[in-house]
Amino acid sequence: MHGVAQFIDPQSVMFFKLVLAMLLGGLIGTERAVLARQAAGTRTFGLVSLGACLFVVVGNYVDTNYIGVVNLDPMHIAAAIVTGIGFLGGGLIIFHRDSLHGVTTAAGLWITAALGLAVGFGLYSVAIFTTVLTLIMFTGMWYVERRFKEWFTTIANHENGSGDILGR
Numbered sequence: 001m002h003g004v005a006q007f008i009d010p011q012s013v014m015f016f017k018l019v020l021a022m023l024l025g026g027l028i029g030t031e032r033a034v035l036a037r038q039a040a041g042t043r044t045f046g047l048v049s050l051g052a053c054l055f056v057v058v059g060n061y062v063d064t065n066y067i068g069v070v071n072l073d074p075m076h077i078a079a080a081i082v083t084g085i086g087f088l089g090g091g092l093i094i095f096h097r098d099s100l101h102g103v104t105t106a107a108g109l110w111i112t113a114a115l116g117l118a119v120g121f122g123l124y125s126v127a128i129f130t131t132v133l134t135l136i137m138f139t140g141m142w143y144v145e146r147r148f149k150e151w152f153t154t155i156a157n158h159e160n161g162s163g164d165i166l167g168r
Contacts, residue, residue, distance in 0.1 A: 014057050014126050018050060022133050025049025026141060034148045039100035042145040044107045046137045051111035054130050055082065058118045078117055085113040108138065 009017070026046030033041025055078065062074045089106035111134055118127040 009057070009060065011125055014061075014123075015129050017057060018053055018126070018130055018133055021053035022046045022050040022137060026137065030145065030148060033145055034152050040103045042141045043137050044104045046141060047104065047107035047111050047134060050130065050133055050137065051107070051114045054111065054114040054118060054126070057126060058114070058121055058123055061123060062121050074121070081113050081117055085110055104138075108134070 023046070025048060026042045028049075029040065029042040029045025032045065059075050059078060062078075066074055089109050092102040092106045092109065094101045111130070115127050115130060115134075118124075118130065
């Protein structure tokens, strides 16, 4: 196989990359939510990782499809979208005293921009698959994250009585 086609991932590879990115981001987010007791947790980190992966998958696909076309770089459009959505997402985040609200919504908005980009470039099945993963992260991981927090809080309260998971 020679030419541009050798650089394009098959859809199954794209799907694998998206799932792996979501799982790894979610794993790091779970640590931040459960052990470090940070506001941004499983869903936020999983969505940001998933969105970043989708931007790269779309970028790879688009770049290889437009090789040789003079004065055309469709990824400039993607870069402008990422920058603009960052400002919108920043406006959704509210920090009040010791709590942070809207981070997961901002991450969801960011991945929605990536989905729009994927659909705009014709990656329909990848966009649909990523939407399903996003919904799993939003709904399923909310439940899992709550259970982890309850479990670790119960363990910490029984073991050291301080309520601090690390016993400090």
